[in-house]
């Protein structure tokens with residue numbers, strides 16, 4: 001009988017008896033089926049005649065040769081046949097796994113149509129059902145089982161030159177709560193926007209989910225749940241795993257890798273950001289990205305509602321990451337504009353949480369991130385009463401709970417203001433504080449409205465209103481590009497202000513005429529290049545940029561750094 005090793009030599013691992021160990025061989029230059037199965041290089045029917053000859057593809061493809069444009073046309077046509085958004089999502093994920101360039105070509109060319117599929121709201125549903133639609137890992141899963149081995153786990157990832165990591169622990173996925181390990185859809189979705197909207201290379205992007213368990217009973221009781229079946233680790237155990245992770249990332253990828261925290265619960269989000277912002281390039285999208293996009297919307301809305309920023313009064317429903325993050329950035333901007341101390345400018349901003357208006361008599365029992373907002377006022381229990389008491393010009397919803405801006409609340413805002421600014425930021429659409437139609441109808445067409453998840457235009461009394469999308473997707477791709485292209489080593493609040501101003505500067509008269517306070521997503525790559533340039537300029541100004549010398553024209557440089565989804569020719 002031939003010995004086992006010679007069998008493997010002749011026949012490869014497939015012929016070896018099933019109980020025998022085999023070596024997972026691979027080759028380094030792809031051709032034939034291997035080439036077609038590699039999403040980075042596969043072109044499907046767009047392989048040219050020459051490429052089919054040179055790369056052993058003859059017969060593996062039908063005779064037709066498509067252009068990338070024809071492939072795009074065909075795919076958009078078949079995508080539109082699906083009525084159910086989740087089917088479109090799955091079809092896009094299949095494409096990403098099959099032909100990466102074509103996936104990004106579709107996403108870039110059809111951004112307004114496809115954003116609601118690969119991003120909010122559909123990505124929320126995908127996370128809820130992630131266990132059953134899961135096919136292939138699209139990122140790294142780091143669970144408590146990997147404790148002590150996180151550096152090895154990072155080394156398992158096939159790409160070595162990582163520039164951006166989006167990481168979640170799944171505890172607060174959009175406004176949908178704890179989805180545990182199934183939160184992976186979010187880093188995957190955010191990073192596909194990093195590439196499509198911000199031009200970072202797909203191979204430089206790494207989605208990571210940290211699994212410390214889940215407190216979601218439905219998932220714990222589901223036999224198909226893909227994560228750790230235990231309740232969430234907290235305290236020291238949690239902190240130790242995160243510390244190991246942060247140390248390993250810096251060791252493996254260096255000082256300049258951007259770590260974006262996404263959809264962590266409040267208690268961890270604030271702590272991680274303040275702890276690691278001193279030693280790592282970290283950015284919390286829910287606190288800082290949302291703050292920057294909302295500040296931008298408020299600055300640009302001044303053209304429609306009148307007055308200067310310090311003339312306005314703000315009321316928030318929700319005092320978590322988004323609410324306090326936005327509030328702080330607005331207070332900072334007012335402080336810069338007026339030279340008043342931030343302790344003073346904060347007084348123009350009021351927050352309501354689940355217990356009512358945040359006032360000084362509640363100070364003792366408040367979580368630390370809410371304390372700066374506890375102003376002198378008698379207790380107020382409900383949002384409606386708070387609107388009546390505070391008389392805000394701007395109402396912002398960021399609590400993650402849907403349908404909380406009632407008819408009476410919107411009507412009160414409209415009775416107090418000629419043009420009330422109403423921002424319903426919670427995601428996905430099901431968690432929006434009110435719909436666009438409600439905001440326009442209840443304010444008799446006077447509200448300036450934007451929401452976190454998209455709404456279709458609304459017709460009210462013969463006029464068409466186009467709601468804007470106040471979503472951090474306007475900011476993080478360009479912001480990240482600015483950090484990466486300047487080799488920034490730390491994030492600074494002034495970079496967030498620069499990003500807000502750069503975004504607001506992109507809104508044109510034609511957009512204001514439609515009631516929009518953000519530019520359309522169709523121009524997002526230009527917008528991102530402009531944001532990147534301003535962020536990079538700030539990094540250089542602050543001495544935080546390590547790529548020297550500073551490129552002279554930062555917009556041009558940003559554009560030249562951007563990933564292109566056009567096929568390359570193979571030799």
Ligand SMILES: O=C([O-])CC(=O)C(=O)O
Nearest residue numbers: 120174263286427471472
């Ligand atoms: O993902 C989004 O659409 C915006 C966001 O960060 C969140 O809601 O947590």
Ligand SMILES: [Mg+2]
Nearest residue numbers: 262263285286
């Ligand atoms: Mg988020």
